Amino acid sequence: MGYYRIALVFAVVAVLGLLLGVFVFLHPASTIEIQRKFYLKIxxxxxxxxxxxxxxxxxxxxxxxxxxxxxxxxxxLL
Structure with a gap:
């Protein structure tokens, strides 16, 4: 049972990574602006x-x- 939970966590991370990668690729200017705003906060x-x-x-x-x-x-999946 433990293996499947770990695999599920990695699958969720992979899907989130895919979504984030697509956003970064399609909206690079917005990504840069989000980063700039974050750094201003710190x-x-x-x-x-x-x-x-x-x-x-x-x-x-x-x-x-x-x-x-x-x-x-x-x-x-393999």
């Missing part, structure tokens, strides 16, 4: 040097998150 101010590069890198991170999450789901 008394840090961050500004990208180049917004086009930051958007490109954010999209790449979203794709990587999708890939890792999808790989985890495939591993769990």
């Amino acid at each position: 008394n840090w101010k961050i500004e990208p040097v180049s917004m086009p590069k930051e958007i490109r890198n954010t999209k790449v991170m979203g794709l990587l998150l999708i890939l890792v999450s999808f790989s985890l789901l495939v591993y769990l």
Whole structure:
């Protein structure tokens, strides 16, 4: 029974990772703004040097998150 609970937790994490990855990929500017607002709350101010590069890198991170999450789901289903 313990294995199935752990597998369920990993499956939930993988699905949440997929959803987050899709959001980050489709809305990179919103993702950057959410990060900036978070850092302002903890008394840090961050500004990208180049917004086009930051958007490109954010999209790449979203794709990587999708890939890792999808790989985890495939591993769990095999």
